[in-house]
Amino acid sequence: MVASQSAKQGATGARMRRGLLGVSLLGAVSLLFTGLTSTPTLAQNAALKALIEQQQRVEWRDQFDNTMRSLQAVESSSPTLSPDTATYVETAIQRYSAIVQNGGWPQVTSGRRAMRLGAREDNVISLRRRLMVSGDLEQTAGMSDTFDSYVDAAVRRFQIRHGLTPDGVVGKSTLDAMNVPAVVRLSQLETNMVRLRSMSGFLGDRYVMVNIPAAEIEAVENGRVRSRHTAVVGKIDRQTPILNSKIYELNFNPYWTVPVSIIRKDLIPKMNEDPQYLEKNRIRIFDWKGNELAWQQIDWGTDEATKFQFRQEPGEINSLGSVRINFHNKHQVYLHDTPSKSLFGSDYRFHSSGCVRVQNVRELITWLLESTTPDWNRARVDETIRSGVREDVRLKAQIPLYLAYVTGWATAEGVVHFRDDIYDRDGLALDGAGTAVSAYQ
Structure with missing residues (x-):
């Protein structure tokens, strides 16, 4: 109800602004033409053109405000593993089956420069067709070759649905996602419906889900x-x-014990490049009796280093950041903070050695603690991290965690999301005719 009232007020405000501007425009035109004999015609035309352009800018802003509000509706408050998600995917499968039967969508090409708001070229027409078929652009938007505000909003909507930065620019990542054939997207939905059905039972009143292909976490x-x-x-x-x-x-201000796989794949090569690497990164070496060693005592030309323990001290450059979140598993992986926060802003977020780095980790750990360990709150979390002191906190009630692999899903609002099959687990490939086939056949 509140959202509906807000939308009505916004629409009323927009009409009032256009109405007032129209009145002022007519008044200005009247004044211009009242003094025809004393005012040069070129000056009159310039003033009239400026007023018309101002009105167009105000109207465009109103339209853009409305479309941005509609973009916010793409994000759903329902979890990806909702009991109803498989049903929503069934509906999406029917829709995408119809798209495939009707020939799919057109391929989109771009010139030397990425297409963006204000561009005018023939490729915008195929872009419009592509966005109309997938439902990102209204069918009534027309086939102009101009990349207008409607196309901009449609591109942003498409980008959100595909886990891309919603900047409205049709660059390589967006173009690649648009040109995945409709039959492949349909097969993704069919594959993921099986996954979603297998996890549609009761997962817990409170749980954490990591969707690996989406590189996203839901509390x-x-x-x-x-x-x-x-x-x-x-x-x-x-x-x-x-x-x-x-x-x-939870481990606050943790040590990082370097796994053997990383010692072998990363640490040994880096020490061969720069013998000061351990010192620069505050990593110390211990034998399994707790005795500390100097790096010169190890033969870095062999795998001898894998026989020792390498431990990074807590601090700003610690690979785990300010906190580590432990869960039961045999893979030696965990959720954790990171000092490399810039990676969160990338469309491609597959950089770790198996662990999961969490953006805004303090919000997540405060939520983990608030009902299971009530004597902890955000202020205490912040103070503990600020102190730099090592502290381990066991949850009084364990929280279920699901590391899932979902590359296609749909929401109650009819929004269909896709992500790249980064680990090739969907088992899909294209045959010579461009038809999606299962790699398991």
Whole structure:
């Protein structure tokens, strides 16, 4: 009801602004033509053109405000693993089946420069057709070759649905996503419906879900998403595992014990390049009896280093950041903060060695603690991190955690989301005719 009233007030305000501007425009034109004999014609035309352009800018701003409000509706408060998500995907499958039967959508090309607001070129026409077929652009938007505010809003909507930065610019990432054939998207939905059905039971009153292909985390409480967090997950060759577990402990200002795989793949090569690497990164070496060693005592030309323990001290450059979130698993992975916050702003967030880095981790850990360990609140979380002192906190009630792999899903609002099959787990490929086939056949 509040949203409806707000929308009505916004529409009324827009009409009033246009009405007042129209009155002032007519008044200005009347004044211009009253003095025809004393005012040069060129000056009159220039003034009239300026007023018309001002009115167009105000109208465009009103339209843009409305479209941006509609973009906010793309994000749903329902969790990805909602019991109803599989039903929404069924509806999306019917819709995408019809798209495929009607020939799919056109391929979109771009010139040397990415298309954006204000561009005028023939490629905008195919862009409009593509966005109309997928429902991102209204069918009544026309086939102009101008990249106007309607196309801009439609591109942003498409980008949000595909996990891309919604900047309205049709660059390489957006173009690649647009040119994935409709038949592949349909197959993604069919594959993911099976996954979603297998996880459509009761997952807990409060739980955390990491969607690996989306590189996104949901904190869910009583069937609604309490908060969403951008994530960085495992590289293609160091994948984040798919599993169900429970979060049981938080480590504030943690040490980082370097896993053997990283010692072998990363640390040894870096020490061969720069013998000061350990010192620069505050990493100390210990044998398994707790005795500290100097880096000169190890033969870096072999795998000898894998026989020792490498531990990074707490602090600003610690790879785990300010907090580590532990859950039961055999893969030696966990959720954690990171000093490399810039990676959260990238469309491609597959950079870790299997662990999951969490943006705005303080909000997540405060939520984890607030009902299970009530003597903790945000102020205490902030103070503990600020102190730099090591502290371990076991949750009084463990929180379910799901590391899931969902590349296509739909919401109650009819919005269909897709993500890249980064680990090639959908089992889809294209045959010579461009038809999606299962790699498992």
